[in-house]
Amino acid sequence: MTLKILLLTAFGGAFVTYFLGKVSSKLRNYFAVFVSLTLFVAVACLYGKSAENFSYFKFFGNTLVLRVNSLSWFFAAAVSAFGALSVIFSLDYMKGKENLDFYYMMMLLVNAAMLGIVFAADLVSFFVFWEIMSWSTFLLISYSGKNALPAGIKYIVMSLIGSMAMFFGILSIYVNFHTLIISEIARGIVSASSGYKIFILVLFGVTFGIKSAVMPLHTWLPDAYTESPTPFSAVLSGMLTRMGVYGFLLFFYVVAGASFFFDIDAGISKFNYILCWLGAITIVIPTFIAMLQNDAKKLLAWHGIGQGGYMILGIAFGTSLGLAGGILHTLNYSICIVLLFMSVGAVEYRCGGVRDLNSLGGLIKKMPVAFAGALLGISGLIGLPLTNSFVSKWLIYKTLILKSHPFLAFAALIGTWGTILSVYKFLHNNFLGELPEKYENIRKSPVSMQIPIIILSSAILLFGILPGIPLKVINTIITSFGFNSLNVNLWGIASETGTLNTINIFTAILIAGSVIWMLFRVGKKSFPVTQDDNYAAGAYVPAGKYNYTADFYAPLFKIVKPYLMDFADKFFGWLCRVFTGFSEGVRKIYAGDVGYYVLYILFFAALLFFVQSGGKSW
Amino acid sequence: MVVSPVLLIAVPLLLAFIAPLCGKAAKYIPPAGALFNLILSVILIPTVLKSPMIVSIGGFPPPFCINLFVGPLGIFFAALISLAGFLISIYALSYIRERAVGKYHTLYLLLLTGATGVVLTGDIFNLFVFYEILCISSYALTAHNAHWHRHGTEAAVKYLIQGSVGSAFILLAIGMLYGFFGTLNMADLAKHIARAHSSVLFIPLTFFIAGFGVEAAIFPLNAWLPDAHSVSPAPISAIFSGIAIEIGVYAIMRVVFTLFGAPLSVMSVLLIVGLLTLLVGEICAFRQNNIKRMSAYSSIGQIGLIVFAFGLATKSGITAGLFQITSHALSKILLFLTIGYMIYSIRMKNYPDKYVTEIEINSLNGLGKKMPLTSLGFAIAAFSLIGFPPFIGFSSKLLIVKAALLKGGIYAVLMGIALIATVIEGAYFLKVVQGIYFRKGEVEGIKENNVFILVPFFILAALIIFAGIYPGILTKILNSSSGELLNRIGYIGRLPG
């Protein structure tokens, strides 16, 4: 019952927000924040509960059911938390824009739909919420107009392709097993033939692959992330894209079942290895493409694709460690990327919508909180020890190495290096280097932006030092999939081949740091100078020309640029052009000449004759 | 007391005859007639669901006189027609306000009557007669205000030529059937056909499909549709897309299922034709710049889906097809009406003296702010047509896919191809939605304040959402309707004597 009320609150809150906006914009803002926080609290209260198959609705005589278990709780908590933070972040960011009622309604609606997805226990509700999420996302992506419109179309077309695949798959399952409830399907599917299983998994793989932007299907993502309003970019990257990961988990481990999922032989290789390789490709290529980007959000967007690869890799590889790593990375990555988008948003907000990395710089003094957020965010993305992603990445690498898949591990590790390069560029070009003169008078980011940034930054450190907090939940998830339980404690994970102990690392660095700090204090006190007071080897440096942030990786560009085209995007673009041409051709059928039209009728009749005269007599 | 269903035809006819005498008040007659029909058909539904009503005209036993066969299918269609007719006529009260207004309303009511007659009658020639009423009023309404409407005239001429060829085919087929079996009553014909072992029966069937196919707008026969639907005034486009072409489909299905017992070869041809219609319609719509023409092509696509569903020839398939008819009718009517109101507002602002019924998609840019309710209606209709939940289009798509998969094998593959069309549909409709809401346009001074126009939007949108969330309200009548189509023996058995 609580779930039903929860979802009703979520959806109802969205619509009420819209109408409140007609009354007063202040009221609407407070209400939106209130609703999203309420949802977060409500979801948090569900911790540890597991209620299976609570029916809430009838649709064509099928009972639709909801459930909460550790998997859905994990995702629901993340969804509601990021949702609430983004709404808070929006308060100032969106101030003064048009159609705010609509914006807040859609934000809450996306949120509600995602909650629906994770709580759905039958495939129809899953699909319904999935589609609501798709179209409300589409509207939000298009919200900014201009360049956002093609991005929105790109998104929704790919999303529709995915949903149609899923739709087909769902009904195929329904027709074959006569039930829509996930737990019952899981029981029934065991007896299915292996060809059918591959078919189903491929269908769903396409859907979730598109949503989580696995490599050849990722092309919607860079544009969508870049063009949507930044708080929504955060939601989009943080949770919405990760619904694909949730889908993968759900379908591979709950519906198909783990033992079964690994047995599938897809001709050349095992199904999950193919997926692993897709994940590996997804890690490497987008991360390197990200280096070439000069738009801060686009850079992060390409990262979003790349980091998605880790999750897919971990999940598809599917040992308890890898799976735990994949799931944990989902959370960790989300925290980081939301944080990064928010600091971009703060910069954008203060710099008048500028995101071009070549024209920013030196904002560290002006916006320290945003900088701190960005610093922790990139550390997290890189996976520096003591930040959250370190743990998840470590788990994934370790699995890959120990299970003798060094090539996958290579992709993962080299992806990390690509990440370092690109996110460092992001940090440096935004916050470090010289401050352009026009940004001299920029103020700090507003409080409503600082709050989420601070919360998320502390989360990065918290989960980095005490990874046991999320890992405990994840442990229950993977045991519910039928994997071995992990030996998790609060500060790490112990296993037979190499133990991770973050507290050791933490103390080591802390001690080393304090030693060095003392050494530092011993030395003669330095005196502060302004940023521009630099050693230039006696050469004259004209003002404003210090900034070497433009074309940060120029030497590298020369080498890698020719190889780093987005072939998938090119291919889809080509496909679109072909289709457009084809459509132009097909239209010519309706030539405007009524004589032809009569001929069509005659032709049809004659054709029917020939077809039918071969038919039976009756 | 049971009301005679014949009133469903007689009363609107009477009103249609009265209409020309009413002068300016003529515009209130179509809503009155449609409302009467709506109430009557809803009242009749429970009775009909128990057992179909056979109403003979003139008081003779049925094979010898014309009879109405008021089964679940017929009453379902009658209710749908009158519902659509009622809403559109309310809309038209203030939308159609120039020139030949009285004639417009008379013809409109005649169109509704013709459609109702087609779905209720149990006599093949009578069906043809009502079909002709429908067609002639359609031709004329396409060319409404022909003197000011260059494209309307052209479209009407073309429509008329193709429609006449189709009608001739139907009449030929009826003649042949009469020649073979000497009767015109459909139940009687079905009985004979079921017994016959003739290798040439496919010829009248072919002519029937080719003839009704023109009105049903299946693939190569639908060249009139984009023209006629795009140039006629919005209420007419709406009734065409929402009702008229569905009547064509009904006629085909009645002939194929009831008269000819759905032979496999025909059904597979229909399936392929439906698929082709779907794909061609959506592909053509993809590159349209004219919003109404785009919607018209989308209608072709939806009709294709309907025919595809019927072509499955299973109970679930037919139920799905009927559901799709409902969903398409509601959504497309809402779509055309909202588009019409937008066009109307733009026209009133920019060139009040010209008679404009179609417009470029770009002209709608930015209307979302000035006409919020209309734009919302458009968005809901578009979403429903694409098949997004929680709108009704989703339920119908669900049923169709389910039906195809239940049949399995090659049908599932074809269904997979058909789903591609949804993607295309999504692409072009959502582009328009984006334009309306998120693009900037010259929309100064445009307002929406006409209650008569907005009320139908509201009702239709509410129905779309309600039926999308609770599709169960329709399943009972649709199930027995599909039962009626499939149960040929039952249909024959209803014939007294």
Add this chain to the structure above:
Amino acid sequence: MRKLVSIILLGALAFGLVQAVKKIPFGVQKTKVGKYYVERGIEDTGSSNIVTSVVLNYRGFDTLGEVTILFAGAIALGAVLFTGKKRIEREVYPASPILSTACKFLFPLILLFGAYIFIHGHLTPGGGFQGGAIAASALLLIFLGCPGRKTDGRKTRLMESLGGIIFVLAGLLGLAYGGFFLFNFLPKGTVNNLFSAGIIPVLYIVIGFKVASEIAGILDNLFGETE
């Protein structure tokens, strides 16, 4: 090319048609329904013209539709040709006196003939449609022979509508009296009398007027822009 294609397609159609027609026996068999009408027609309807009894009684509903089609056609024509202006006053070239006198002389006769046809529709060949058409031809004669003369649009329209209304009302009365729409509720009388066959002559007269005025209206509309 187009011609060739159409000939090929028509050839295919012809092939099909011929195949079908081979199975339809020509000129021998009496169909079941037709036989029933011929045998029972007089008894059932009281009309000695079986075609009329079929048209107006057995298949009266078709005829109602037919009337409606004509009505729709007339309205449609008016709607299509509607220009919103009063009739453009054209220069009228008067016909020769011989022509106009002859027309005027013939006009009542033709009208009378038409009336005869539709009044005796249930007894002799002919009926409302035929009679109406003949009566309309009288009007056509006037239009052609006496330029400048025109019908009163409002009266023709009134007549059209009234015709339709009476037809439907008769049907509804049948429903009220006999429980069947278009039920022949009037006494059938003696066969071959003028006053026989119940509502058939009434309907045919109504149809006659209606058809005449409709065709006249159509002609009038086609003659020039109206209203």
Add this chain to the structure above:
Amino acid sequence: MVIKLIALPLIAFVIGIFFLGLFRKITARIHRRYGPPLTQPVIDIIKLFYQKSVSHGRLFDFGIIVSLAGSLAVILFLPFAGICPLESSGGLLVIAYLLLFAPLGIALSGGEAANPNISIGISRKLILSLGYEVPLILILLAVMTHYKTISIAQIVSMQQKTGWAVFSAPLFLSGISYILILPAMLGVRPFDIASAPQEISSGVKVEYGGKFLALATIEHAFHLFIGISLFVNLFLGGGNVFVFFLKMIFVFIAGVFVHSVFPRFRTEQAVKYLWGWPALIALLGLVLAVTVK
């Protein structure tokens, strides 16, 4: 344990500083100069601590501390002749990550100043690291795959059973590759593009003076120590303190020779070189390690 914790950094410091002195001495000798005394780096460091310096802000201070702390922490995780206080805390992967602290810290520190040389230096450093990381990761993977562990201590102990990895059958290619990229890792010529004193005034370190420069020098010393000892651990089979030290000296001197005779690469030349033969050999080595059990 505690003794180890204290001793290891000290050893590393001594060896690193010794290497720095040796470095200058050998280079000078090759250049037919006399060169500074071996203790010159120590003198420099002490002197620098007492010199005044400028600071551009908190991050400027913080970065250098982080950098040095990172290096120091790595030393605690890296066995030196079997001495490894924190070996069971994540192994090679943790080291690979901890190695990031040093360059990132310095880059962050430099970033707060607006000197263009710093940006250029950072960019070059990052590109260069990407260059040598490709073969390096392949090499490390080959080692880890072959020995089926991520713990360096275990790798060393296994080598002591089976012989040096660089001479053992599946890993010799990886060893060769490691040798080829070692100069790049140590940042010696021809790969000193990131510091390149003549071009960009030592790059990232251009704004450092006084204690900052002192700490940076120490960091450099640690860096040399780590880079070489990692190689010795992974490929030369470790050994007791003395052997280990000898091996390190040997490797180091070889590196200095290379440094002394080669001119500097341009950035793209360096990356092209590193992604060429070394990467190819490392890839083959990995294939070998996977296939040969």
Add this chain to the structure above:
Amino acid sequence: MIFYIGSFALVLTGLYIAAAKKNLIKIIMGLSLVDTGVNLFLISIGYIKGGTAPIFSNAAIPGKTMVDPVPQAMVLTAIVIGLAVTALALSLVIKAYYHYGTLNVRKIKELKW
């Protein structure tokens, strides 16, 4: 049989005209031909060799020799429909000429694609 063939010849000729001719008036004439052909076909279906009109002008006429009345009723309806359609078509042609200044259907092609 010849009646059938004759009526079909009319139908096919009409269709040919509708498909191949350019002039709108001719096309409409073609459609009328089709109508006529179909009507003739219907009538000939109802024909009985040596049959008389189904009118009992005196009761002595034997019903057996009468032709089938149903096709005649149908044809009556069909003729009226044909009339209505043709009239409407001609009025539309008038308007088409008014707008386009031509009756050539190859030139009345503003609505296409």
